[in-house]
Amino acid sequence: MLSCKELVAHSSDYLDAQLRLRERISVRAHLALCWRCRRFLRQMRVTQGVLRRLPEAAIPELEALTARLAELRKQNS
Ligand SMILES: [Zn+2]
Secondary structure, X not given: OOOHHHHHHHHHHHHOOOOOHHHHXXXXXXXXHOXXXXXXXXXXXXXXXXXXXXXXXXXXXXXHHHHHHHHHHHHHO
């Protein structure tokens, strides 16, 4: 079973579908039991969706924002 911290560490790869099958299954298992990580992933997904629609110049700032969200998430766990 993943910890919330490990889930956060895997989250961007999970959203990019970069995880191996085993890792993806552990992430899903964790998400099934942990509403806080579900909420976190939802925020990440929204942020990534926004990133894709923006001109490149705006991206570094939003990447900083994503990193900050991940930081906050770690502190709260
Ligand atoms: Zn969790």
